[in-house]
Amino acid sequence: MPKYHDNEIKFEARQRNVDIFRKLTGLYPIPIGRQYWTLCNEQPKGPGSEIVQLIDLGLLTVDQFHGVDKDVNKHGKESGIIRRNRKWHPNAHWYRGDWIATIKEQTMQGKFKPAMIYLDTTSFADYHIASNMVGATMMRCPSGTVLFANVMLNDSHSSKRFDEEALVRNLGEQIPSFELDEWDTDVQTFSYNASGFTNMLTHAFFKRGKS
Numbered sequence: 001m002p003k004y005h006d007n008e009i010k011f012e013a014r015q016r017n018v019d020i021f022r023k024l025t026g027l028y029p030i031p032i033g034r035q036y037w038t039l040c041n042e043q044p045k046g047p048g049s050e051i052v053q054l055i056d057l058g059l060l061t062v063d064q065f066h067g068v069d070k071d072v073n074k075h076g077k078e079s080g081i082i083r084r085n086r087k088w089h090p091n092a093h094w095y096r097g098d099w100i101a102t103i104k105e106q107t108m109q110g111k112f113k114p115a116m117i118y119l120d121t122t123s124f125a126d127y128h129i130a131s132n133m134v135g136a137t138m139m140r141c142p143s144g145t146v147l148f149a150n151v152m153l154n155d156s157h158s159s160k161r162f163d164e165e166a167l168v169r170n171l172g173e174q175i176p177s178f179e180l181d182e183w184d185t186d187v188q189t190f191s192y193n194a195s196g197f198t199n200m201l202t203h204a205f206f207k208r209g210k211s
């Protein structure tokens with residue numbers, strides 16, 4: 001896996017997310033009482049990590065940051081991501097586990113109050129893994145949430161390319177219309193390549209709420 005905390009292109013992509021959040025919501029920081037949630041990977045103390053970058057940008061304070069990771073190595077054992085993140089940033093919130101299971105549990109406890117989410121997946125655009133994660137997340141977002149979802153547009157091990165429209169199309173088929181109606185139909189996207197092998201496509205979904 002690439003080192004996301006040490007990658008200029010990833011840094012620029014996160015900056016773009018913040019710019020889009022500010023433009024869509026008209027807010028500069030995430031408001032008090034609301035949170036930032038992300039699929040986190042490792043987040044050292046240096047300026048290249050997501051948590052440090054977003055604090056430096058004035059988007060959030062450390063206690064508004066919630067990082068989730070399944071945190072397993074290729075042998076299915078704990079890889080230590082969450083343990084290390086807790087040591088580096090003890091005042092942020094860290095969860096070891098599956099994304100959907102974690103946000104379901106937090107929602108049931110009344111603790112899931114995002115204003116911005118970075119579903120930074122490594123799933124392919126036309127696989128239902130990504131749309132299931134995005135869909136399950138959308139259903140639990142309060143109004144005023146910007147949900148960023150990343151998907152891979154190609155498989156670096158083959159010449160296979162994926163359809164850029166697939167995620168939005170799958171969501172349209174999967175999410176009930178009462179929920180879809182609360183999300184802006186205009187979905188901004190941008191692409192980047194942080195690894196040199198894989199083109200990523202970021203979607204920005206905005207839950208404006210009932211009009």
Ligand SMILES: C[S@@+](CC[C@H](N)C(=O)[O-])C[C@H]1O[C@@H](n2cnc3c(N)ncnc32)[C@H](O)[C@@H]1O
Pocket residue numbers: 004005010014038039040041042049050068069070071072097098099100118120121122
């Ligand atoms: C691209 S990295 C995150 C990078 C980070 N957001 C950043 O900007 O530096 C994606 C992480 O998500 C984790 N992940 C992928 N699918 C997951 C799932 N369903 N539940 C929990 N973690 C998951 C992976 O283990 C990986 O560490």
